[in-house]
Every structure is written in structure tokens, then in C-alpha cells.
Amino acid sequence: MKFDSILSEIDGFGKFQIKLVLIQMLSRITLPCHFLLNNFMAAVPSHHCNITALDDGGIFGNLTQEQKLVVGIPAERDGAPSSCQMFSNPQYQHLSGSNSSEDTFTVQCQNGWVYDNSTFKSTLATEWDLVCSRKGMNKATATIFFLGVMVGAPLFGFLSDRFGRRKLLLVSYLSSMMFAVLSAFSPSYIMFVIMRFFTGMSLAGISIISIVLNVEWFGIEHRTFSGVIISLDWTLGNWFLVGIAYCINEFRMLILAATSPLILAVMAWRYLPESARWLLANGKADAAHHYIMKCAEMNNRTKCMDAITPMVHFSIDETTDKKYTIVDLFKTPNIRKLSICSGIVWYGVAFTYYGISLNITGFGLNPYLTQFIFASIEMPMKIGVYVFLEKVGRKPGEMGALLLTGLCLFINIFVGKDRWIIRTVVAVLGKALSEASFTIMFLFTTEFFPTVVRQNGLGYTSFLARLGVSISPLIMLLEDVWHLLPAVTYCTVAIGSGLVTSLLPETLNTRLPELIEDIEKPRIIQSTLQGQVGYEKQ
Numbered sequence: 001m002k003f004d005s006i007l008s009e010i011d012g013f014g015k016f017q018i019k020l021v022l023i024q025m026l027s028r029i030t031l032p033c034h035f036l037l038n039n040f041m042a043a044v045p046s047h048h049c050n051i052t053a054l055d056d057g058g059i060f061g062n063l064t065q066e067q068k069l070v071v072g073i074p075a076e077r078d079g080a081p082s083s084c085q086m087f088s089n090p091q092y093q094h095l096s097g098s099n100s101s102e103d104t105f106t107v108q109c110q111n112g113w114v115y116d117n118s119t120f121k122s123t124l125a126t127e128w129d130l131v132c133s134r135k136g137m138n139k140a141t142a143t144i145f146f147l148g149v150m151v152g153a154p155l156f157g158f159l160s161d162r163f164g165r166r167k168l169l170l171v172s173y174l175s176s177m178m179f180a181v182l183s184a185f186s187p188s189y190i191m192f193v194i195m196r197f198f199t200g201m202s203l204a205g206i207s208i209i210s211i212v213l214n215v216e217w218f219g220i221e222h223r224t225f226s227g228v229i230i231s232l233d234w235t236l237g238n239w240f241l242v243g244i245a246y247c248i249n250e251f252r253m254l255i256l257a258a259t260s261p262l263i264l265a266v267m268a269w270r271y272l273p274e275s276a277r278w279l280l281a282n283g284k285a286d287a288a289h290h291y292i293m294k295c296a297e298m299n300n301r302t303k304c305m306d307a308i309t310p311m312v313h314f315s316i317d318e319t320t321d322k323k324y325t326i327v328d329l330f331k332t333p334n335i336r337k338l339s340i341c342s343g344i345v346w347y348g349v350a351f352t353y354y355g356i357s358l359n360i361t362g363f364g365l366n367p368y369l370t371q372f373i374f375a376s377i378e379m380p381m382k383i384g385v386y387v388f389l390e391k392v393g394r395k396p397g398e399m400g401a402l403l404l405t406g407l408c409l410f411i412n413i414f415v416g417k418d419r420w421i422i423r424t425v426v427a428v429l430g431k432a433l434s435e436a437s438f439t440i441m442f443l444f445t446t447e448f449f450p451t452v453v454r455q456n457g458l459g460y461t462s463f464l465a466r467l468g469v470s471i472s473p474l475i476m477l478l479e480d481v482w483h484l485l486p487a488v489t490y491c492t493v494a495i496g497s498g499l500v501t502s503l504l505p506e507t508l509n510t511r512l513p514e515l516i517e518d519i520e521k522p523r524i525i526q527s528t529l530q531g532q533v534g535y536e537k538q
Contacts, residue, residue: 012219014299027265032237033258038142040245044125046116049086049109084132121249142473148200150466156205157459165213166274172205180259208458215446216277227443228386238375341503346461348497351468353434355490381432393508394444401437402498409491447507
């Protein structure tokens with residue numbers, strides 16, 4: 001008998017599973033705080049050149065601040081002072097309304113910038129003057145962070161498949177806290193981005209290990225619920241981020257506040273179980289039986305244990321001592337196709353999601369309000385996702401979410417920025433659909449990869465996803481080439497990855513595969529809705 005049958009005997013959704021979800025919520029709400037931190041930490045407030053050097057000891061010193069800006073800084077088309085240029089000499093004729101360009105020479109800012117601190121007291125941009133010719137360095141902080149996530153995903157995937165889920169979660173907790181604190185107190189830009197790289201690498205472990213540990217403890221009929229309910233941690237984390245960012249407008253303290261839930265996560269780690277499914281797949285019978293007994297006791301199913309013990313040994317007979325690596329994802333035809341297609345889809349999902357999420361200032365609203373709206377729309381969308389996945393399936397849900405996200409991005413290409421209400425409504429809908437595609441794909445991925453390579457599979461797909469995320473912030477720099485090019489790029493990737501989803505197998509109401517052989521041959525489908533057993537070729 002398979003492990004899913006064991007879970008059905010001891011209750012695949014009881015107090016044990018609820019405790020597991022609640023404990024992991026403490027660490028998972030930190031993920032959106034760090035992944036979307038650049039929306040506030042790297043915000044660029046209004047700024048203009050520091051023109052104190054133009055004070056010639058005469059008329060300039062007697063002018064008001066507004067008059068100094070008029071004579072010292074050229075105006076943009078909208079009348080606002082230029083952010084990156086200043087006059088080489090005071091242009092007093094501008095005070096009388098004359099716009100004569102004779103002897104008017106503009107230069108790049110010579111003595112730094114003056115920033116509007118009304119919204120943000122300090123950000124990366126104000127700390128190290130990452131504006132104008134250095135604005136790419138500001139965008140690069142997000143890219144470098146996600147490069148760390150990209151490296152950490154396959155690393156922690158491999159290590160947790162080799163050494164277990166529970167131990168590597170603790171490593172992720174401790175290393176995430178250490179590198180986050182070091183980044184908060186970094187005295188230089190170089191040290192800061194290096195510490196952010198390692199913070200991202202460490203957080204990748206929490207991201208991929210926690211969701212797999214949850215799914216592996218839920219029964220077939222509750223897997224959809226488990227995938228959706230754990231994704232709500234992201235929504236809660238989004239709200240938490242908005243709250244702390246609104247109260248803390250200094251980026252160093254904001255990093256520490258965003259990391260603080262991990263202190264509670266470390267304290268609660270001792271109550272986390274190891275994955276019994278992983279223990280059985282790796283021949284650790286006694287440890288697996290220990291956790292199965294704990295689950296049965298907490299779920300009030302101890303009477304079933306006498307019947308379950310032989311089943312556990314039956315499952316162990318099917319295990320192997322082979323150590324699997326990421327290479328095994330490409331050795332045989334079915335899993336190779338699965339790995340390639342899921343990698344492409346994950347790249348598109350993450351690229352599009354963060355393309356929308358990291359551009360909250362592009363819709364004409366206050367960044368706190370935009371972030372709050374983006375977070376709030378996720379809750380009803382995820383309820384809808386749960387109903388859809390239970391009734392229709394994963395593949396049509398993922399495909400539909402990506403294609404509709406692409407449609408929203410396409411519509412916004414033709415909506416002018418002056419129509420900010422329409423742009424915001426379409427963007428919020430696109431963000432919700434993009435979040436839906438993320439939620440579905442996480443659940444989808446944990447279901448079609450076998451237990452022996454599940455963390456490797458999730459690590460590999462997360463690697464490609466974070467590659468997409470790393471590139472996504474830099475796409476906004478393409479607006480200097482053509483102002484619509486970023487939107488066209490995001491739209492194209494969303495639609496393309498949605499079409500590739502059609503090549504993935506449906507996993508609704510199927511047993512989780514344990515070995516690679518389970519997807520290289522016809523495998524039994526357990527239909528929980530109709531109570532029938534059939535066969536499916538992957």
C-alpha cells in the first residue's frame with residue numbers, strides 16, 4: 001500500500017496538518033517581505049541637483065528656495081525641476097519669465113542630490129545616490145537578490161532530498177537571519193548587495209522546502225487545499241510588509257522588521273515533523289513510524305496503527321538506496337519532458353508576476369495603497385482558485401491564468417498613464433491572475449515530480465523561476481529604448497508560457513508518484529470524487 005493510503009487511514013487533514021501549516025506560517029510570511037522589499041527599500045523619491053555650489057555670494061543667496069530652483073535647474077516638459085541636470089551658472093533671467101537660451105549651459109549634477117524625504121526617510125537611492133546615471137545599480141539590487149534565490153533553490157533542493165526537509169529548514173532560518181542582519185548594517189553598497197545575495201540564497205530554502213513538507217503530509221483529497229492554504233501565507237506577508245513599511249521609512253530598520261518573524265520560526269522549529277514520505281523513500285522505517293504515530297495520536301486515529309504497521313514495511317520494500325540528483329530529472333523521456341516544460345512555465349510565471357509586483361509606482365497611486373490593493377486582491381482570487389482546481393484541474397487553471405494575465409498586460413499597453421483608474425483596475429486584475437498562476441504552479445509542481453526527486457525538481461524549477469525574476473526588474477530599463485517595450489515583453493512571455501502549459505500532465509486526484517519509474521509507466525489514479533480507480537500514462 002502506498003503512503004497516500006496510510007495517510008487516509010490516519011487522517012490526511014487533521015490537527016497534525018493544521019499545526020504544521022501554522023508553524024510554517026511564521027517563516028513563510030517573511031518571504032514576500034523580502035521578495036518585494038525593493039518596492040520600498042529601493043524607492044526613488046523626487047530629487048534634484050544640489051545647487052548650493054551656484055551661490056556666488058550675491059543675489060543667489062537672497063533668493064527663496066523656489067527661485068533658486070528656477071535659476072539653477074532646467075525644467076522638464078511638465079514644469080518639474082530636472083532630476084539629473086543643472087545650469088552651470090545661475091540663470092537670473094528666468095525670474096522675469098524669460099526663457100532665453102543664450103549662454104545657457106546644462107551639466108550633470110556636480111554636488112549630489114537633494115531628496116524629498118516626506119515619504120521615505122532613507123532608501124538605497126538616497127543612501128548611495130543611486131539615481132540618474134547610477135539608477136541601474138538600484139535596479140541591480142533586486143536582480144542580485146534573486147540571483148541568490150536562483151542559486152539557493154537547487155542547492156537546498158538537493159540537500160533536502162539528501163538530508164531531509166526538517167534539518168535544512170533550520171539551516172535556512174538561521175542563515176536567512178544572519179545575512180539579513182548583516183545587510184541591514186552594511187556600510188557600503190558592495191557589501192550590501194553581497195549580503196542580499198546570500199539572504200536570497202538562504203530564503204530559497206524556506207520557500208521550496210516548506211511547501212513540499214506541507215504537501216507531503218496531506219492526503220490526496222486535501223492536496224489542493226494544502227497548496228492554496230499555504231499560499232495565503234504570501235498574502236498575509238504582503239499585508240505585513242505594507243504595515244511595517246508604512247510605519248518604518250528607514251530601509252535598514254525595515255530589513256530587520258521584515259526578518260523578525262524568523263525568530264519565532266526558529267523557536268517553533270522543534271515542533272516541526274520530518275516528512276514521513278521522505279523517510280520511507282530513503283529506508284528510514286523507524287523514524288517514519290515515529291512521525292506517523294505522532295500524526296495518528298494528534299488526529300485521534302491511534303486505533304488504526306495496528307493495521308498500518310505492515311503497510312509501512314510494504315512501502316519500504318519499494319524504496320531504493322540510490323542517491324538522486326538534478327541529473328535524474330533529464331535521464332528518461334517522460335520526466336525529461338516534464339522538467340523542460342515545467343521549467344519554461346516557471347520562468348514565465350515568475351518573470352510576469354514580479355514584472356507587475358515590482359512596478360507599483362507605475363500606476364499613479366501611493367505605493368503603500370497600491371501594494372495593499374495588490375495584496376488584498378489575492379485573497380478572493382485564491383478562494384476562486386481553490387474551487388476551480390477542485391472542479392476543473394491544474395492544467396486548465398494554470399493555462400487560463402497565464403493567458404489572461406497576458407491579456408491584461410496587452411490591454412494596459414493601449415491605456416494612457418493619465419487614465420490611472422483604468423490602468424490600476426486592469427493591473428490589479430492582472431496581478432491577481434498572475435498570483436493565481438503562481439499558486440497553481442507551486443501545487444502542480446509538487447504533484448508531478450516523484451518523492452525521490454521532488455525537492456530536486458522544485459529546486460530546478462525554482463532556479464529557472466528566479467532567473468526570470470532576476471531579469472524582470474532590468475526589463476524596465478528597456479523603456480529608454482521604447483517606452484512600451486517592457487509591457488510588450490511581459491505580455492509576450494506570459495502568453496508563451498501559458499501555451500507551454502498545455503504540454504504538462506493533469507494531476508487532479510492522482511497519487512503522488514514515489515519513484516521516477518512511477519511516471520515512466522502507466523500509473524494508478526485514485527479518484528476521490530467518484531471512488532473509481534483508473535490508469536493514466538504520463
